[in-house]
Amino acid sequence: MRTRCDRLFVAALLACAGCGTYTTYQTAEPLPRGRWQGSLAVTPGLFVDVPASTPTPTVINELAVRYGVGGDTDIGAKIYSVGGELSVRHRVGTGPWQWALLGAVAWARTDEQAGTTEAWLGQLRLGGVITRRTSTRWAFSFGPALTGSAYTFAGGGNAQGLLLGAFGNAQWTFGEARRWHLIPELSVHATVAGDVPVDGFVTMLGLAIARDF
Numbered sequence: 629m630r631t632r633c634d635r636l637f638v639a640a641l642l643a644c645a646g647c648g649t650y651t652t653y654q655t656a657e658p659l660p661r662g663r664w665q666g667s668l669a670v671t672p673g674l675f676v677d678v679p680a681s682t683p684t685p686t687v688i689n690e691l692a693v694r695y696g697v698g699g700d701t702d703i704g705a706k707i708y709s710v711g712g713e714l715s716v717r718h719r720v721g722t723g724p725w726q727w728a729l730l731g732a733v734a735w736a737r738t739d740e741q742a743g744t745t746e747a748w749l750g751q752l753r754l755g756g757v758i759t760r761r762t763s764t765r766w767a768f769s770f771g772p773a774l775t776g777s778a779y780t781f782a783g784g785g786n787a788q789g790l791l792l793g794a795f796g797n798a799q800w801t802f803g804e805a806r807r808w809h810l811i812p813e814l815s816v817h818a819t820v821a822g823d824v825p826v827d828g829f830v831t832m833l834g835l836a837i838a839r840d841f
Contacts, residue, residue, distance in 0.1 A: 649673070649688045649708075650791070653811045653836040655769045655799055656728035656759035658717050659696030664841040667692045667809075671834025678828035688834070700728075711736030711749070717757075730755040730771070746782040749824075751775055764806065770796040775817065777824040789824030793817025807840040 649671050659665055668691050675684040694704040700719035706712060713734035721727035734751040755773035762768065775791040797813035813836070818829040 649690055649832065649834070650773070650775065650793070650817055650830055651813050651815050651832050651834055651836075652730060652755070652757070652771075652773070652795055653692075653797060653813055653834075653838070654717060654728075654730065654757055655767050655797075656717075656719055656721075656726035656757045657761075657767070658700055658702040658719050658728065659694055659840070661696045661698035663696045665694045665838050666841065667694075667836050667838035669811075669834055669836035671813075671832050673830065673832035673834075675826045675830050676828040677823075677826040680827075684826075688832070706734075708736065710738060713751075724760065726759045726761070728757050728759075730757060730773070747779045748782075749777060749779050751777045765801050767799045767801075768797075769799070770794065773815070773817070777822075779824050787822065787824045789822035789827075790820050791817040791825075791830065792820045793830070809836075809838040809840075811836040811838065 651669070651671055653667065653669055669689070671688040671690070673686050673688060675686065690706050690708055692704060692706040694702050696702045702717050704715040704717070711734065713732050715730065715732035717728050717730055719726060719728040732753040734753065736749040738747050738749060753773060753775045755771055757769050757771035759767050759769040772794050777789045777791070779787045793816050795813055795815035797811050800810045802808050802810065814833050816829065816831045819827050
């Protein structure tokens with residue numbers, strides 16, 4: 629039987645969507661086989677183009693779901709108002725410090741407006757995460773991420789970029805059944821080649837709430 633809190637969470641999942649994000653909101657602990665997890669996140673961020681001295685603030689909403697496939701692996705999907713993402717997480721080390729590899733493919737469709745142009749965006753992200761669980765309630769994670777991006781513009785032409793960065797998050801598990809998770813996360817990425825999405829850096833600080841099913 630669903631609680632009132634569960635019903636509100638599902639309703640929020642269906643209502644919340646936004647553009648893409650460079651955050652992960654993940655630990656190195658994959659879901660067990662057959663276990664589902666739904667989550668939503670709100671992520672304020674700042675894109676800074678250094679040559680143009682142009683900061684572009686944003687607030688990103690996302691809706692995500694993950695599923696445990698076994699073998700220390702789970703898969704996930706996110707949707708935003710302009711695109712989506714498919715991802716995989718595979719744990720490669722256990723113990724007091726857990727290690728996992730992360731991979732994702734994302735796509736988006738942007739319109740002509742302030743700060744963006746009409747184009748298709750494709751991204752490939754590779755990374756890792758290290759998690760130290762201090763109790764059944766708390767886990768702390770950090771890791772690197774490398775993101776390659778390519779734009780194809782509606783008016784012709786294309787552009788590419790490569791971002792190198794890192795993230796850190798804390799996961800607080802709560803509720804009688806310990807199925808709820810609150811995850812604040814900070815990420816910082818800098819452009820190491822090209823100029824997509826900016827020739828500069830991207831920083832994001834957001835909050836996700838997840839529920840295991």
